[in-house]
Amino acid sequence: MDSQSVMLASLPIHSPSWQLDTLNVPSPTQAIDVIVCVHNALADVQRCLASIKAYSTTPYRLILVDDGSATETRDFLAQYAQTESVTLLRNEQARGYTCAANQGLQASQNPYCLLLNSDTIVSHYWLERLIACANSAPEIGLAGPLSNTASWQSIPAIECKGDWAENPLPVDMNVQQFAHRVASLSPRLYPRIAFLNGFCLLIKRAVLEQIGYFDEATFGQGYGEENDYCIRARQAGWELAIADDVYIYHAQSKSYSHERRKQLADRAGQALAEKHGQAVIDAGVTICRQDKVIEGIRIRAKQLIARWNLVAEGQYRWRGKRVIFMLPVQEAGGGSNVVISEVRAMRRMGVDAVILNFLHHQKTFEKSYPQLDVPVIYTPTDFEIPRYCEGYDAVIATASYSIQWIAPVANLPNPPIIGYYVQDFEPYFWAEKPTYYRWFWRSPWVRRRLASYYFRRYPEFRRAWLSYLEIPNAKLFTKTPWNQDELHYQVGKTSHVVGASYHADLFIPRVSRPENPQRxxxxxxxxxxxxxxxxxxxxxxxxxxxxxxxxxxxxxxxxxxxxxxxxxxxxxxxxxxxxxxxxxxxxxxxxxxxxxxxxxxxxxxxxxxxxxxxxxxxxxxxxxxxxxxxxxxxxxxxxxxxxxxxxxxxxxxxxxxxxxxxxxxxxxxxxxxxxxxxxxxxxxxxxxxxxxxxx
The missing domain is CATH 3.40.50.2000 (Glycogen Phosphorylase B;)
Incomplete structure (x- = not known):
């Protein structure tokens, strides 16, 4: 086989930080024009402008387009423009969103321009992250964030009862808190999409120069103009991307009533089909609906609150506890991967969780885990293990051959809690021949009857079996009920099931392969x-x-x-x-x-x-x-x-x-x-x- 035919693309792997800091936040050197079109709804406008001022650190110029607002909003914008030194454009009569947006775009001069609805609340580092998304590949021309209600960019749901989902924030969480959680868990995949919602739309200057502005003649009242623009941009060779580390709250504009909004949307949909053909629209919708990467982002968002709640409760209950895992391995493997991901999770909970390995394993271990982000202590010999475990509240063995090394720790004057992470029933590792016969595995009774034979015949079997009895007061825990049952039935030991788990921040859909590929x-x-x-x-x-x-x-x-x-x-x-x-x-x-x-x-x-x-x-x-x-x-x-x-x-x-x-x-x-x-x-x-x- 030609190796090139199956060469796998090298995908960037990003490890979420979960920290309230500026980690992984780029520092753009080029400025951006932020264009906000306004038509009444003053309270929303005030919240939007306050958030822009509070959370925008990138060099930016703010352009406000007042599209025929009534007196209260008009006067506020005029005063705001004078106080904050922003550019204000005013239409005495409302011309409609598309015309107002074009006015702002035509006044824009910076390398990037961004259209932002006046009913939004932006979040920390929103501009930096959107620009980073747009600059992550030269073919990206348009970029947009995740949101609560932004059609295909909505998380965690896109639909509810036949309409777009609203995804209200949890009652005990504000926009900034939720946005931080989204950013912290983001793998920064920047998935490509066919349509971006116009509520927050970044456009590169090169796109404007190539395809021009919104189509005022067809979509003068708004609704549909961004879909038309997305189609035109894609036809010109540009790609559209979602900045999956940016969350911007969208309140759904009060400028139009629900009935009026629906009328405009229906009319825009018909005009879009007449201009580009329904087949083009349907193909784009299929991409948006079936893209595996975007679906993976939505799925992870559903678990976002539950994960953070566990972290918060863990911090409340166990912050400051010290836990050391004896993990004497060289190469990456399933058991060590599980331990590492759970050590990482404990550290998010404020627990000082670390790994203890052997010094002679260090070179191979670090080669197997080149991006390891949890602390590892290396001991020169097993005799030194008790010394390295001093001061820890709990010491955990992760394999049968490591329990004997930490056994002396249990005899210290003030011993820590001893745990034994039983991820498999290891005696079976040394009874290979019977594993080829199905009846052996289907009958726990047969396995128990044969155990005495293996116990006498295989020293390794005996050593693994006795490991569960090595430290009488050790706390045993397993991943699955099956493993728990084997321990109880075969050895008579009680254990606790802690549940199956995997590295949920690493193993995610990263590319969108077709559902029915040629090969x-x-x-x-x-x-x-x-x-x-x-x-x-x-x-x-x-x-x-x-x-x-x-x-x-x-x-x-x-x-x-x-x-x-x-x-x-x-x-x-x-x-x-x-x-x-x-x-x-x-x-x-x-x-x-x-x-x-x-x-x-x-x-x-x-x-x-x-x-x-x-x-x-x-x-x-x-x-x-x-x-x-x-x-x-x-x-x-x-x-x-x-x-x-x-x-x-x-x-x-x-x-x-x-x-x-x-x-x-x-x-x-x-x-x-x-x-x-x-x-x-x-x-x-x-x-x-x-x-x-x-x-």
Whole structure:
């Protein structure tokens, strides 16, 4: 296969800061003209102008166009223009929004001009961020923000009962607070769109010079003029982008009544169709409605308040607590990814959460996590671990082989709370042979009866089993009920379920692939060193699929180096590309550009990689044995199957290839459902287990 044909685009990865500061706020050097057209509604105008003055730091010139306002508003604007040294244009008779907007645009001279409705409230760094969006690519000519009510730019909903959604702010939150939360969680994807709402529209000077101004003859009264302008701009080769780190509140103008607004909108829609053809409009609407990146932004916005509420409550309950996770790993992996994302969430809650690793792991670990934003302490030996744990309120083991290293900590004079994060039932790692037989995994009774045999035969099995008993008063917690049940049934230990989670700020839709592409991209993680991961079965199924659908699919593998002897021993004589070991950022880039992810493991204690794929808008197949049912629902958001039947694996993957409707349905529902498993939930539950629940 020509490697260029499947080369994945390099997407910028931005990590949200969650900080009330100027991090990631650019400093434009070029000025902008802000044009506000006014027709009465004085209270709205006053709020709008006050917010512009308070939250605009970029060099800007304010142009006010008074379009025939009555005495009260007219006099206020005249006084304001004198006091604030702004440009004021006045029409004694109202000419309509389109004409007024053109007056402002014609008076504009700066490299950027921005039309802003007089019923808006802007937020911190709005101009800087809008300009940064417009400058992020030379082909972007127009840019606009997110809002509560701005048609396709609305968050979290765009429609309500057959009309545009209004999305009122929470009663206990103001515009600036909500805008900060939006900016803090923004990945700055700047998604492209076909239509931008005119309530806040940034236009580059080059666009004005090329396509001119709004069409006064056709849309003189307003409504429709911005859609026409967007169509003309796109036809001229320009792109339209949403600045997804900017939120501006839109009150819905009081200048027109609801009835009058509807009349103008209906008339404008008819005029737009007559000018450009309904097909052009419908194609643009389809882009706006089906774009995966924009939908992902809306979905994340639905969880915005809940996430911040958990952070606030965590700050109230546990701010100042100190927690250290013993994470003795070198390369990126599912378990360490989970720990890192939850450490990050704890730090948002004001908890001094850190990672403890070995010094001889540092180079490889930092290569695996090149953008790590949580503190890591490196100890030279395991004997030094107790010393590094001094002063912490809780010390947490994250693997069976690390519990013995922190056991001496429990014997200190004033010992911290000892936690054990059980993300898998590790004795099964050392009982590989039975995992090939379905009856072994379907019967906990059989597994329990065989445990004594493995306990005697495999030292590693025995060591992992005894780890759960190493520290009697340790607080054990798991990701899924399946793992909790295994601990209880096999070992007799009680544990707490803290819930499935993933890095919700990294794994998101990043590009908008068509719902029915010419060639489907299918991906799988190959871990041949671990028999339970079904590497041989996975490669055999993918080989058959590629041979049967060679013109319809591309196979992209990851998780193992090409020169790994275990990988070399697998069947590889089919068209595929192996991307090797992936950092979390690389994996997020990959998942943004594939259609199907398959996990043909024998079982999964949780199934993090499938969660990450689902959050990225990918259709997945996961094993029915294990904890995947914590988030995967068969035929709703995933296909949950008996993965130890190779024929079943092949038939299920084949179904996803040929059934476009099913695949698209799973993709869309997966994005909606997985967004609820953000790391703040699990981090909060861990802190609850450590500091508030008895074992």
């Amino acid at each position: 489907l991209r299918i991906s799988a993680m190959i871990r041949p060193s671990s028999g339970r991961r079904g590497a041989l079965r996975t490669m055999q199924v993918l080989q058959k699929i590629q041979q049967a659908y060679s013109q319809q699919v591309e196979i992209l593998l990851f998780g193992v180096a090409n020169d790994d002897p275990h990988f070399q021993a697998l069947p590889r004589n089919f068209d595929h590309q192996n991307l090797g070991l992936q950092t979390p950022e690389q994996l997020a880039t990959l998942f943004a550009q594939i259609d199907i992810f398959v996990d043909f493991s024998n079982f999964q204690a949780m199934g993090l990689t499938a969660m990450e794929a689902m959050a990225s808008g990918v259709a997945v197949i996961v094993p029915q044995i294990g904890g995947s049912n914590s988030f995967a629902v068969h035929q709703r958001n995933a296909l949950v199957i008996d993965t130890m039947d190779m024929t079943n694996c092949y038939n299920t993957l084949q179904q996803l290839i040929i059934d476009n409707a099913l695949r698209v349905s799973l993709m869309k529902q997966a994005m909606q459902d997985i967004a609820r498993f953000y790391p703040e939930k699990s981090a909060y539950q861990i802190l609850e287990v450590l500091f508030n629940k008895s074992s």
